[in-house]
Structures are given as C-alpha cells and as structure tokens.
Amino acid sequence: MTISKFILFSLAMMAGIVSAYSQASVYKRIALSQADYELARPWIEADHVHQQGDKVVVEMLAARLDKLHNSGLSYEVLVEDMTTFYQQQNREIKYRSRNTSCDEYNRPVPQNFKLGSMGGYLTLEELESELDDMHAKFPDLITKAQPVSTFKTYEGRPILWTAITGSTNQSGAKKNVLYTALHHAREPLSMHQLVYFMWYLLENYHSDPHVQHILDNTQLYFIPCVNPDGYAYNAAVSPEGGGMWRKNRRPVGNGNFGVDLNRNYGYQWGYNSTGSSDDPASDLYRGSVAFSEPETQAVKWFCENHDIFSALNYHSFGDYLIYPWGYMSEPTMEDKIYQSLARGLSFEKRIRYGTSRETVLYTTNGDTDDWMYGETQSKNKIYSMTPEVGPAEFGFWPPEDKIQMLCARELTQNLRMAMAPHGFVFMVPSSDPIFHGDQLQYRYYLYPVTTEDIAVQVKITPLTYNIKDYDEQLYTLGIGNKEEYQLDIDLRSGMQDGELVQFVMTLDNGTLITNDTMTYIYSNSDDGIDVLARSTDIENWVRSSSSSHEWGNTTSDFYTAPSSITDSPNGLYATAEENAIISAESYKIPGGEEVFLSFKARWDITYGEDFAQLSISTDGVNFTPLCGQLTTENFDYKGDISPVYTGIQKEWLTEKISLNNYKGQKVYFKWNMVSTSADARDGIFVDDMKITYSQTITSNRDNLFSENPYHLFPNPVSGGVLYLDSKSNDPSAAVDRYEIRNQLGQIVRKRRMHQTENHIRVQGLPAGLYYLNLMTSSQRLKAKKFVILP
Structure with missing residues (x-):
C-alpha cells in the first residue's frame, strides 16, 4: 500500500470512528397516566419507570415518541434532553443547600x-x-x-x-x-x-x-x-x-x-x-x-x-x-x-x-x-x-x-x-435510652440475613461495674424471625441518678462474631414528659383542617395497652394529600445532661412516594425535620433530602432522638403524613412518645467525653510503641493517665503519664484491636482505636 493510499485509508477509518461515536441518542423524560402507560408499554419499551403521584414517569428515546404521539394518548414532556439535564445539574448549586444533615x-x-x-x-x-x-x-x-x-x-x-x-x-x-x-x-x-x-x-x-x-x-x-x-x-x-x-x-x-x-x-x-x-x-x-x-x-x-x-x-x-x-x-x-x-x-x-x-x-x-x-x-x-x-x-x-x-x-x-x-444476624435494640428500677430489661429484635435456619449465641460483657448479673441465651432463628427478645441485667444496689450502664452485646453463630457497645442511663425517678404517651395527650394537639382523615387513637394496634396514636385510625390513609397534627402548646425541654425524645413506632407506607415525618419548632411556625435512628432519606425532584419514616416496619421498635440542641427552650412538635401515590397503606402507629432526660451523668459516659485531639501512629503498630501527636496547644489537654481496653471492653493496661511523654508502650499485648482511653487532669477524652499487628 502506498503512503497516499495508507493516509486515505487511515482518514476514512478515523472518520468512521468519529461518526460512530457522535451518534448520541436523545432521551426525554415524560409523564403519563397509569392507564395510558399500560397501553403504551409496547411502543415505549422503557427499562426504568417509576410512580410520581398518579403519573408514571419514563425516560425514553425521543425517536420512539412519534408512536406515542400518533396513538392519541396523553403525555407531558418533563425534560427535553436528559443528557443536557444531567450535565446542567452539575453546573448549578441548588442541590447543595437543601439537605437536612443527619448522621446517616x-x-x-x-x-x-x-x-x-x-x-x-x-x-x-x-x-x-x-x-x-x-x-x-x-x-x-x-x-x-x-x-x-x-x-x-x-x-x-x-x-x-x-x-x-x-x-x-x-x-x-x-x-x-x-x-x-x-x-x-x-x-x-x-x-x-x-x-x-x-x-x-x-x-x-x-x-x-x-x-x-x-x-x-x-x-x-x-x-x-x-x-x-x-x-x-x-x-x-x-x-x-x-x-x-x-x-x-x-x-x-x-x-x-x-x-x-x-x-x-x-x-x-x-x-x-x-x-x-x-x-x-x-x-x-x-x-x-x-x-x-x-x-x-x-x-x-x-x-x-x-x-x-x-x-x-x-x-x-x-x-x-x-x-x-x-x-x-x-x-x-x-x-x-x-x-x-x-x-x-x-x-x-x-x-x-x-x-x-x-x-x-x-x-x-x-x-x-x-x-x-x-x-x-x-x-x-x-x-x-x-x-x-x-x-x-x-x-x-x-x-x-x-x-x-x-x-x-x-x-x-x-x-x-x-x-x-x-448465616448473619444483626440486632436492633428496642429499649428506652433511660430506665428505672434495679434491673435493666434489655429488649431487642434479631433480624437474620441467611438462607436457612441458624443458631446464634447472645451474650454480654459488662463495661461498667454496676452490672451484677445477667442472662445469656442461645436462639435458633428461622428466616422469617420477628420476635422481640429480652435479657434481664441485674444491677448493684445504691445506683446513682444518671449513672451509666454499659456493656458489649455479642452475637456468635460459630463463624461470624459481631460486637455492639450498648449504653443506657439509670434514673431514680420517672420524670419524663408525656408528649403522645396517653390516649388523652392527643387532646393537646391540633389536627390539620384540610384532611379528610384525622390523626387519633386506635385500640386495634398498640405497644402499651390500651391504645396508640395513628394517622388514620379508621383504615388506610388517604391518597394524594397531607395529614398533619401539631402540638397546640409548647414543651419546655429540660436542661439535663442528656435529653431524648423517644417513642415506639411501626409503619406500612409506600416507599418513594409517601412518608411520615416528625418535625420540631421553637416558634410553632417554622418546623425542622428530626433525624432519628429509624429515619431514612426522602428525595424529591427539587433536590431536597429530608429524614422520614417510609417503607415497611412491621415490628414495634424504639426511636431515640437527641434533643440536646434544644435544652432550656420551648418547642412544638409536628407529625405529618404525606401521600402522593394512589397506593394507600396502613400508615404509622406511635406509642409511648415522651421526653426523657438525666440530670447527672457519670464521667465514663463515652458519648459525653471531650473530643480527643490526639492522633495515634503508627496505626496499626508492630514495633511495640504507640506515639501520640496533638495539634492542640491547650495545657488542659495534656494527658495525665491512660487505659487500654481489649475488644470486650476489659482493661488490659493502665498507668499514669508524665506531661512530657508522647508515647505508650504496648509490648506484650496480643495482636488485635484495642481501645485507648486518654485522661487529662480534669476530663476523659473519647476513645481511639488502634491495632497491634502479629
């Protein structure tokens, strides 16, 4: 082949490649009714459709829109060109400012x-x-x-x-x-x-x-x-x-x-x-x-x-x-x-x-x-x-x-x-964060992730010395297990108000071992503030006037007899509407060390379209959604993300929400059931909703420890010496003593330190994961993890 023919051949090949890679198909986002979508499915051939209210939203080839148009079926074009839409959203900042920050x-x-x-x-x-x-x-x-x-x-x-x-x-x-x-x-x-x-x-x-x-x-x-x-x-x-x-x-x-x-x-x-x-x-x-x-x-x-x-x-x-x-x-x-x-x-x-x-x-x-x-x-x-x-x-x-x-x-x-x-099993606690009496009745659900029945051993390892005696159990779980379990933990006499009870919960199925640290607070009095705990509490709330359904009491389903609160006590919730209930009077949030809003809840709500949401306000007008352990994300087309309760939760679980940011303030609460779908469900049930708090907390409560400014290195460590590095210039942050705990929370080494020391010797400790607690002369710092290599 001559050079000129080779050049022509190469140019032709390049033109073919460019042509093949320049034929980007245009896709549109359209909406049509459920009935019209069923009729149009053979022409649309869409692989992704979803509900938005009473409409079905589809992203489809523009070239196939002619058949839909000629059919006489009604539809609305929401986005003209999906590629342009996707690129444009990264050039805008509207998605950055509407998120409710949650731990999730x-x-x-x-x-x-x-x-x-x-x-x-x-x-x-x-x-x-x-x-x-x-x-x-x-x-x-x-x-x-x-x-x-x-x-x-x-x-x-x-x-x-x-x-x-x-x-x-x-x-x-x-x-x-x-x-x-x-x-x-x-x-x-x-x-x-x-x-x-x-x-x-x-x-x-x-x-x-x-x-x-x-x-x-x-x-x-x-x-x-x-x-x-x-x-x-x-x-x-x-x-x-x-x-x-x-x-x-x-x-x-x-x-x-x-x-x-x-x-x-x-x-x-x-x-x-x-x-x-x-x-x-x-x-x-x-x-x-x-x-x-x-x-x-x-x-x-x-x-x-x-x-x-x-x-x-x-x-x-x-x-x-x-x-x-x-x-x-x-x-x-x-x-x-x-x-x-x-x-x-x-x-x-x-x-x-x-x-x-x-x-x-x-x-x-x-x-x-x-x-x-x-x-x-x-x-x-x-x-x-x-x-x-x-x-x-x-x-x-x-x-x-x-x-x-x-x-x-x-x-x-x-x-x-x-x-x-x-045969993995995970645990979801269902006990209130603050308890009373000389025994902690630790309640929990076990959810199996397995293809067959499995045996799992449940045991605890005390991390605080106020635990006197406790149960251990061996369960055989079926794939559909939904039972609430309970371990009774006996406590020593003379417990002080606000005292911490902490232990490691271990699940062992013979192959996999999981450990979770559980923390509860003892109170010597039951001074919680009822929010929606008794059937009469709802009388202090105002129902939304526009709703054809109203929040109210139901005796058909509850955690604590004789009733619970639900968004639709007479049946399924209404479709395509909002149904709210707002506290008519404010609640004064106590100034204790730890303040929680806790309640029992279960729900059946259409995921992705409908949700229940709990919000808080300091003026009764502007409400902020609350993040809890059981909330998940709700997304909408405006770019908003907020915490909600949606999907299905058949068993009663305990929700725990920190109110520490509202100490000393008067607040209002709002429950809102929002439905945009045509798929009505049973809604949400709420029981034992109250504000609980502790006036005094023992110094070893981990989530109240001061922030730890120290960086550990090398981590993992293999040379027997763990060094401490801190950017803090605060003399009060100087380390006075330390404790090393193993994975079970047991202290394996402790001693005092000179203020000029910047290292801790770990020779003689077996390989594995450890927790280092550093204490200053006036405070205890949050624990840091480190690993000792073999």
Whole structure:
C-alpha cells in the first residue's frame, strides 16, 4: 500500500470512528397516566419507570415518541434532553443547600475514595487505574485485576475481575460472593459505589474486626464493568457525563448497534417480547440467541468456574432490590428466603423489594438474576439479586455532589450480602435510652440475613461495674424471625441518678462474631414528659383542617395497652394529600445532661412516594425535620433530602432522638403524613412518645467525653510503641493517665503519664484491636482505636 493510499485509508477509518461515536441518542423524560402507560408499554419499551403521584414517569428515546404521539394518548414532556439535564445539574448549586444533615449522611468515607472526571464518575481508564492502585497499596488483600478468561468485547476490550479476601489460615473452604456492575452503560453509580465498598474493605481490614471476620471467611469477587464498550462510548460522546447509551456496541444490522446484556442470559431467554425485544433498534434487544455476546459469556464462564453462593448485580436507578423471577409474575419456590434476605439487606434504607413485577412494574426475561438462580445444570444455584441504586429523582446520572452520599448508602447492604452465606444476624435494640428500677430489661429484635435456619449465641460483657448479673441465651432463628427478645441485667444496689450502664452485646453463630457497645442511663425517678404517651395527650394537639382523615387513637394496634396514636385510625390513609397534627402548646425541654425524645413506632407506607415525618419548632411556625435512628432519606425532584419514616416496619421498635440542641427552650412538635401515590397503606402507629432526660451523668459516659485531639501512629503498630501527636496547644489537654481496653471492653493496661511523654508502650499485648482511653487532669477524652499487628 502506498503512503497516499495508507493516509486515505487511515482518514476514512478515523472518520468512521468519529461518526460512530457522535451518534448520541436523545432521551426525554415524560409523564403519563397509569392507564395510558399500560397501553403504551409496547411502543415505549422503557427499562426504568417509576410512580410520581398518579403519573408514571419514563425516560425514553425521543425517536420512539412519534408512536406515542400518533396513538392519541396523553403525555407531558418533563425534560427535553436528559443528557443536557444531567450535565446542567452539575453546573448549578441548588442541590447543595437543601439537605437536612443527619448522621446517616456522615458514614465513614474511605481515605482513597475519589470522584472521577466524567460528571464525577470514573471513566473506564480511571476505573482500571483505581484497581491497579488498590493492588499496589494492599497486595495481600486484593488480586491484580485480570481478564475473565480469553473473552474480548467487539471492540477488543477484556472484562476485568478481581477478588478481595483476608487470611487463608481458616478451617474449611471460604464462601464466594460476587458483585457486578455496569451491565448497562448509562448506570455509572452501580460501579462507583462498588469502588467505594472495595476501598472500605481494604482500608479497614486491619482495624475493624467486623471486616476481618468477613474477609477471613469469605472470598469477594468483583466484575465492576460488565459492559466496557458501552461505557467507553458514553465517555466518548458525553465526556461531562450524562451519556444515555445502554447496550453493548456490537453492530447488529441495518445501522443498529448493541444488545441489552441483561436480556441476553440463557434462562428463559426470549420468553416473550414484553420482557425483552427482538427488534435490534430497541434498548431491550435480547440478541439473536442466548449468550450471543462475549460479555454475558464471560459472566457465565466466571460463575461456572467459581462456586458462587450469592451475588449482587448492581444497576441504577430507582431504589429497588429485585430478585427472581423476572420472566414471569410468579415468585420462586424460595420466595420466603428472598424476602428475608431483602428485608435484612435493605433494613435501613426501607426501599421496595420483590420480583420485577412487584418493584419496577414490568417483567423481564433473559436477565442475570434468573439465570444465576435458575440455571443449575452447569453450576450450583446462586442467590442472586439486583439492587437498583439511587433514587428515581436523580435518574441515571445523579449530581456530582451526591455521589459520595449515595455510595455510602450502599455500604451496609454490601457488607450484609458478604455475610449472608454464613448465616448473619444483626440486632436492633428496642429499649428506652433511660430506665428505672434495679434491673435493666434489655429488649431487642434479631433480624437474620441467611438462607436457612441458624443458631446464634447472645451474650454480654459488662463495661461498667454496676452490672451484677445477667442472662445469656442461645436462639435458633428461622428466616422469617420477628420476635422481640429480652435479657434481664441485674444491677448493684445504691445506683446513682444518671449513672451509666454499659456493656458489649455479642452475637456468635460459630463463624461470624459481631460486637455492639450498648449504653443506657439509670434514673431514680420517672420524670419524663408525656408528649403522645396517653390516649388523652392527643387532646393537646391540633389536627390539620384540610384532611379528610384525622390523626387519633386506635385500640386495634398498640405497644402499651390500651391504645396508640395513628394517622388514620379508621383504615388506610388517604391518597394524594397531607395529614398533619401539631402540638397546640409548647414543651419546655429540660436542661439535663442528656435529653431524648423517644417513642415506639411501626409503619406500612409506600416507599418513594409517601412518608411520615416528625418535625420540631421553637416558634410553632417554622418546623425542622428530626433525624432519628429509624429515619431514612426522602428525595424529591427539587433536590431536597429530608429524614422520614417510609417503607415497611412491621415490628414495634424504639426511636431515640437527641434533643440536646434544644435544652432550656420551648418547642412544638409536628407529625405529618404525606401521600402522593394512589397506593394507600396502613400508615404509622406511635406509642409511648415522651421526653426523657438525666440530670447527672457519670464521667465514663463515652458519648459525653471531650473530643480527643490526639492522633495515634503508627496505626496499626508492630514495633511495640504507640506515639501520640496533638495539634492542640491547650495545657488542659495534656494527658495525665491512660487505659487500654481489649475488644470486650476489659482493661488490659493502665498507668499514669508524665506531661512530657508522647508515647505508650504496648509490648506484650496480643495482636488485635484495642481501645485507648486518654485522661487529662480534669476530663476523659473519647476513645481511639488502634491495632497491634502479629
């Protein structure tokens, strides 16, 4: 070939590449009635729909809008161009100023976690760099990312996988759990939250016994980008983010590109053309045959060559947790197991879980979960589920300033799936924070995250010397366990008002051990202020005049006889309205050391559309939503995020809300039941709502300790000496003495220190996790964790 012909050939190739990468499809966001949506489904072929009031919201190809328009059905265009919309939201600051700050948004962020250059998301090259960086920093925990066998995409890219695991010196074979993401190229949050999770595991293995137990007993596999060609295409046509390409990039004829990888798996492939499409131009095109694509072949090979017990195949968006069957409306024979798993995985988020039809309102066929679970000839059954991460209001490309929060939001779910093969159980306390009498009746629920019945030992280890005697129990839990348990803790005589009772609660199933530190306050008098504790208390509240339903007492469901308060005592709550109740008179918040608003609650509220919210006000006019242990996030299209009660909580639990910021003030409370959906439920039930407080607190109450300005290094420590570094110049912060406690809270070493000392000797202590308590001459500082290496 001559030089001139080579140049012409190269230019033609480059023009073809540019042309192929410049054909970005336009998607619109539309809204139509539920009835019209059902009629239009064959034309829309949308993969993501959600309710917004009495409307169904869809993001669909503009090219398919003509059929909808010609049908005569009514619809409203909400967003003209989704890519432009996604990019524009990162140029505005409206999302930054409307958040109600709650502890749930302040989860630990891995030190190495970072955002990417594509609208805040990692590009394919940046993802590969992250995987390399993980292996370079933690070669003993994570394998180097490598291709799945010899499979290559149409454009020649490998599908990369890696594994994270801990010590191999464990008896018996480890269980295997798989996490995948980016089957669909326009769902970057599905991948980015996995990167967050991976960094969290790596950085916390040597300091967190919980993470150690997981990785020492489990092999976690990751395929963070199943569809690299499609993802690279979105980066090419829309480098600022917002690319809307979904499928892979293989040419499929007549100028069409791509197969929907999540319709290309072999189990019930092509079952019908409602859950997938035989049209190569469709976003739901399933391919010519099952496993026609190298990407799905790679996942198939990987599962067949690794004995995977359970899997999370991440997608976005919608805040759902979906499990088989997808191809039909009927559930599997193990639906009770799936319900139990999903309840445990999504407990804090309260998102909707179920089959495809129960969650995203349509069926699918040829999807990943159905094949992983249903195919048992070439491999073992895999308990596979699909989380659709991120709220519907943020769509496929949530704004950059929400990425970190949304990634952190999936952390608990990821950790629990890693423990599911071992029969994990987590505990939710249901005791009031302040108690009376010579015995603490510690009440709690145990929620199993397991596929079979399991035995778990429950025991406590006292951290305070006022505990005289206590129970220990061994329970056998079924997958649907919902029972409230109680341990009786006897206390020594002469307890002082405000005295701390603290202990470690240990759950041990023979493989996994979890420890939680529990703290309660003793009061020698019952001086709590009733808010909504008695049936007559509601007489001091004003009901909203616009509501056709009214808050009131009900005797049909309560925690303490004879009644509780509910938003709709005569049946289901009303649809499409707000129903509020406001305290007519203010409550004076005491000036004790610790002040709580506590109450019992259970609820059944349509997730994502309806919610109950508790707010507080100092003037009776301007109310601020309250954050509690049981609240979750509510998102709306204006960008607001606020704490609410939504989803389903069938058992009565104890809510505890600190009122320390309102000490000495007069406040008003407001309960509001907000319904925007057409799906009326039972609403919320509230009982024993009161303000409790303690006038005096013992000096060893951990969450009242002064802030600790000292940094410990090296941490982990292996040389026998732990150094203290402080930027504080306050002489009163000089350390006077210290205590070292082990994981069970037992003091293993203590002594006084000279003010000039800046180190603590830890020789002779076994390897493991410890807590260092530093005391000055006048105060006790918050405990710091450190790890001693073998």
